[in-house]
Amino acid sequence: MHPITNTEFQEIWERLTKAKFNTNDGKPLFMCYICCSQLRRSHQLMKRAMKAEELLTAAINNGSELPRRGNAN
Numbered sequence: 001m002h003p004i005t006n007t008e009f010q011e012i013w014e015r016l017t018k019a020k021f022n023t024n025d026g027k028p029l030f031m032c033y034i035c036c037s038q039l040r041r042s043h044q045l046m047k048r049a050m051k052a053e054e055l056l057t058a059a060i061n062n063g064s065e066l067p068r069r070g071n072a073n
């Protein structure tokens, strides 16, 4: 089990849930390795999405015309 208090997991949890992590509310203070792994992956996805948003905004502001459909379809 991994502690949550004052770790990167606390920060990620707070960002994803938009709720303050509170050590006195009776909720768990430790996470299993599976939850840690999923939380890390969620955080990576969030960071990639934010980076993509930033790059797309910059491209549009620089006058680029972007395809409105993804390549996968």
Ligand SMILES: [Zn+2]
Pocket: 031, 032, 033, 034, 035, 036
């Ligand atoms: Zn778990």
